[in-house]
Amino acid sequence: MITENPKAIIAGPEAETMVRLENVSKQFGAVKALDKISFEIRRGEILGLLGPNGAGKTTAMRILAGYFPPTSGEIFIGENSLAKMPEKVKRMIGYLPEAITLYTDMSVMEILNFVAQVKAVSRKKRKQNIEETLCRCGLWDVRNRLLGQLSKGYKQRLGLAQALIGDPDVLILDEPTSGLDPEQINKIRALIHDLGREKTIVLSTHILPEVSMVCDRVVIINHGRVAASGTVEELEAGLDADHEITIVMGDRHRKNEVLALLESIRYVQRVSVLEERADRVAISIVIAHNAEVRPNINRLFAEKDIPLLELRTNRLSLEEIFLKLVVRENF
Ligand SMILES: Nc1ncnc2c1ncn2[C@@H]1O[C@H](COP(=O)(O)OP(=O)(O)OP(=O)(O)O)[C@@H](O)[C@H]1O
Ligand SMILES: [Mg+2]
DSSP states (O other): OOOOOHHHHHTSTTSOEEEEEEEEEEEETTEEEEEEEEEEEETTOEEEEEOOTTSSHHHHHHHHTTSSOOSEEEEEETTEETTTOHHHHHHTEEEEOSOOOSOTTSBHHHHHHHHHHHTTOOHHHHHHHHHHHHHHTTOGGGTTSBGGGSOHHHHHHHHHHHHHTTOOSEEEEESTTTTOOHHHHHHHHHHHHHHTTTSEEEEEESOHHHHHHHOSEEEEEETTEEEEEEOHHHHHHHTOSSEEEEEEESOGGGHHHHHHHHHTSTTEEEEEEEEEOSSOEEEEEEESTTOOOHHHHHHHHHHHTOOEEEEEEEOOOHHHHHHHHHHHHHO
16 A cells, blocks of 8 residues: 655655744843744644743744734745735734633634634635634534633633634644643644644644654754754754663673773773673663764674673653753853
């Protein structure tokens, strides 16, 4: 069976740029929330914005959504400048804000109707668009409740629903899974993943595994600047300048021989015994420059006829990369 992955076609390196921020800065009085931030999102891509509290994620998303203008810099959605064609661009965008506080005395249905009007969804399509969205976001049963009476998780679902109204090409989702129960988190992640087939999505999150699960690419921001960007794999590989391999050998009487041989391998910086038991020894090997030495280690054990019971690369997780970058910049 041939399974087609539309994302591979849509979001390849040659895919068109759908969202572009060029040297965007935002000043709030004395606070520089964004400092010449630039990045692009290709059509069909899901980009994760990652950063500590106060990094500038919400500010960047508000600017992208046309909520307020940048102090300097430019934003393009497709070929259109947000500053020059705000109305056209805003109709191409669905925005889930950090918190929805408006219209507390309107029902879910009324709110979605209102949003459909603002987004100029034709009268003919409106009913179907709203009903589909209610079902997709698990809101059908509460469609007649007032916003003010909804629980936090349902408000979050409504936030997502109103972003989807009008079937916009670009979705800007500020912490889309915040405040949801575990089942709903899974559902919303699956929905975002699904939407990513047709739409260009930027989402912010504090949940690092979410980035690996949902996003094609990550931009880490810190103090209003881009600290790193790339695919999760690229970030993991790029920062992994020194990495560690753990091996477990049998025949512990030959430990010293092995330690000396390992030390003689090019790029091996440090070798140390982690644990020693009756029949096995665990050894840590620190390797410089992200070099590939696993074949050398395998060969060495084969040539000397020493049992190699385990070989494991301890790469940095996204979490460690994030902490490393953020800590490096903050202290
Ligand atoms: N309307 C505003 N007026 C003044 N300062 C603001 C305003 N909005 C944001 N800031 C400041 O800009 C900086 C970036 O805030 P922002 O809300 O964009 O961060 P964030 O990355 O979304 O953080 P969080 O993870 O807590 O949501 C912070 O220092 C914040 O205090
Ligand atoms: Mg925020």
